[in-house]
Amino acid sequence: MSRFVDLMLESARTRGADRGITTGEPKAPVRHTWAQVHERATRMAGALVAGGLARHGAVAVLAAEPVMIAPAVQAVWLSGGSVTMLHQPTPRTDLAEWAADTVRVLAMIDSKLVLLGSPFEAVAPVLDQHGVAYRLLSDLDEGDPLASPVEVDEDAPALLQLTSGSTADPKAVRITHGNLYSNLTAMAETAELDVENDIMVSWLPLFHDMGMVGFLTVPMTVGLELVKVTPVEFLTGPLLWADLISRYRGTITAAPNFAYALLGRRLSNVEDDSAYDLSSLRIALNGAEPIDEGAVASFVKQGSRFGMDPGCVFPAYGMAETTLAVSFAPLGTGLTLDHIDAELLEAENRAVPSPDSKRAFAVLGKPLPGLEARIVTETGEVRGDREVGEIQLRGEAVTPGYLTVNGPVPTQDDEGWLSTGDIGYTVDGQIVICGRQKDVIILAGRNIYPTDIERAAGSVEGVRAGNAVAVRLDAGSRRERFAVVVESRQAGDDEAERRIKKEVGARVFESVNARPSAVLVLPPGTLPKTPSGKLRRAAAGQQLAGGIAEEES
Template sequence: MSRFVDMLLDTARTRGQERGITTGEPAAPVRHTWARVHERATRMAGSLIAGGLAKHGAVAVLAAEPVTIAPAVQAVWLAGGSVTMLHQPTPRTDLAEWARDTVRVLAMIGSKLVLLGAPFDQLAPVLEQNGIAYLNLSGLADGEPVADVVEVGEEAPALLQLTSGSTAEPKAVRITHGNLFANMTAMTEASELDVDNDIMVSWLPLFHDMGMVGFLTVPMTVGLELVKVTPVEFLTGPLLWAELISRYRATITAAPNFAYALLGRRLSGVDDEGKYDLSTLRLALNGAEPIDEKAVRLFTEAGARFGMRPECVFPAYGMAETTLAVSFAPLLSGLRLDRIDADKLESENLAVPSDSPSARSFALLGRPLRGIEERIVAEGGRVLGEREVGEIQLRGAAVTPGYLTVNGPVATQDADGWLATGDIGYTVDGEIVICGRQKDVIILAGRNIYPTDIERAASTVEGVRAGNAVAVRIDAGSRRERFAVVVESKLAGDTDAERVLRKEVGTRVFEAVNARPVAVIVLKPGTLPKTPSGKLRRAAAGEQLAAAIHARETAD
């Protein structure tokens, strides 16, 4: 039996009655112990096996309610299968297009079954019209409990994690039982999880690796108390996050950078300093997107009014290809920045310390977790030293052996086990620093300009919607390579206001990177392309923008 499943079973037996999951906040909270979740999982597993699920079979899940998802995914593992959380349609989704994409994903992962739960059970007719087999989660626990857990090896797939990119070209990261066990135990050790006293609060989506692995699978497997709401509940009322931390005396939470900025702004508008108590928070993990020091400062300054310690900010580096986490910053060290010379970074790929006002600041993300090795590699393959900037490569027990794609399996590791991440960065005293994504770096006259610098400058302009500025490459890789900036603003549509906004954005960007965008495009809020997990999609924005710019240049 895999060590991961063995740990799940041991927790259900020994700690299952003491710890559990609370869902349904804020309207109708209900708590289920992990023992209760496991009991439902055994019945669901019995139904799956009776229904023909074979060992190593792939099962897709489309549901939003954590109380339903938790026993369902555990049931699949008890039945010897692998889990894929499908990307969820939104009110603006074209359901016909979503169905076509879903059919492609199911074919890619080799799944013939979708487990369907609220609120997506209304999509049953869409699945039927497209020949997609499904079972309703509401009745799956009515079967007989599985007599014996289906034993699988460490190399068996546990999660087939869809990447955050466009669903037009789907790709799934194959996470094995061995990968999952290695990363979970390393994260538990590095974060010094206290199963008797730590309490997690999370709104992260379960179709994203941080939500699925970090804030469902980990607490369910080690027996940690969890309070779980959906992203919709958070976005509908962001202060719910602070309310739940206060009410449940939470010690651990996590989110991408944009969410901390959003919560910081909302907390700043609360007059009653006794309304929330954030003093119990010891880890506020910040990951999944570049860490912006201004956003963190907004969060910590606002949180301090409610007793929050700034050192609880917990920068991290992670990716689905390493199951979840690569590195954690030292505990209770807060956000630490490395300030480096911008010219040396852009022209020589060196991270030279600097106190200049024009210096670039990057977050120190800690050393790799136990079992993970890192190295920095130049374009030609030469392994670089400290403060030399290149591509980050990783290897270790948590690193996926490969992807599943529409064209078949693709290996992720080279002959020596190294995974090329596509992230550009460097190390300082063994700690990892991320500068950006290799595919996003803008090359102008021999300079490497990182889009995050452009986006942060654009976001400082009044009228630009926070977290909704994107720098994109135009004519990438050619002698005419340029860049443009796309921002969202409530001023979109007002000709005069747009003109002023575009000029101000262009000026701020030029001041920040000494290069001027070929165009600044202003869009209405909610129109920038984003991944299912909420991250901005530079490539998709770039494709749209490039077409518009080329059309304009042709007309001129």
């Protein structure tokens, strides 16, 4: 039996009756203990095995309700299979296109079965048209309980996590039982999870690694209390997030930059300082590299009005290729910024401290137990403290490889190192992220990081927060340059657009000493994003190439 499944079973036996998951907020909250979730999972697992699910079989899940997803994924693991959370269609999705993409994903992971749950039963006819086998989650409850889990070893796949790349070709990170056990126990140790007192509150999507691993698998496996709502419920009323933390005395939560900025804005409109009580919060994890200090500052300022400790801000570095987490900042320290000399960073790839500099990056802590990090040059030379290069990682939590449409692809070199594609440096062993290697803009020998351009553009009045993107043009050539694309509710107003373009150009020049070759102002919802809400720079460049060319001319 894998250590991961052993831990999950032990937790269900020893703490399952006392700890559990609350779903259905805010309209119809209901709580199930982890013991009840496990009991349901054994019935589902019995139905899966009786239905022919083979050991190591890949099972895809398309559902939105956490109350159904929790026992379903546990059932797959009890059956010896692997889980893939499919990307979910939205009301705006072209179902024919979604179905074609889904069929490619199922072929890639060699899945013969989709588990279908609310509210996606309506896509069943689409799956029928493509010959995709599926079972309704509600029907699996009728199975006879599985007598004992199907045994698998540490190298067996547990989670095939779909990535959000900038290309049209799907890719899945193959996370093994050993990977999961290593990373979740390291996270529990470093975050000092307290099964007696900690309460997690989350709205993160379960098709994303932070939601699936961090805020479902971890609490279900170690036996933490969890309050789980869907992204739709949060986006419909963002203050629900603060309300749940208040009412349930939540101690741990997590979100990307945009959500903290959104909550900060909504809290600023609440006049009654006693409307919420956020004093119980000890960890507010932000794992979106690079962390937006403006979003954090807004969240801290407004959260403090409701009793929140600013030290609860918990910067982190993570990726699906390490199961989830790479590093956590020290508990209780809040956001620590490393101010450095911008010119030396751009010209010499050195992060020299400069307290008065506006250029600053978040310090993201030391690698978790079982992981090690190093910084290397393009030729593989290992760099020292405060020397900038590509981050490489090695350890038990690192995936052995990807599944792609062209077959398996290894992720590690002969010594076990994973090349992350992230550019950064270390400070006393703590990791600092500067940006993505493929996104760095090279002008006259200077390395310009797109996040600096985007922050400058985002400071202009009328630009939607978190919706400015720097697009690299003619990369690697002597004509390399960049454009800036922003979203604004004033798009279409000629006078407003001229002002925004002028101010964006000026702010960007002030920040990086280089002017964009073009500034494009577009309406909200135009910029391509990943399912987790991150901007896709390469896709933006491809999608908007025609408009950028017109602006340049």
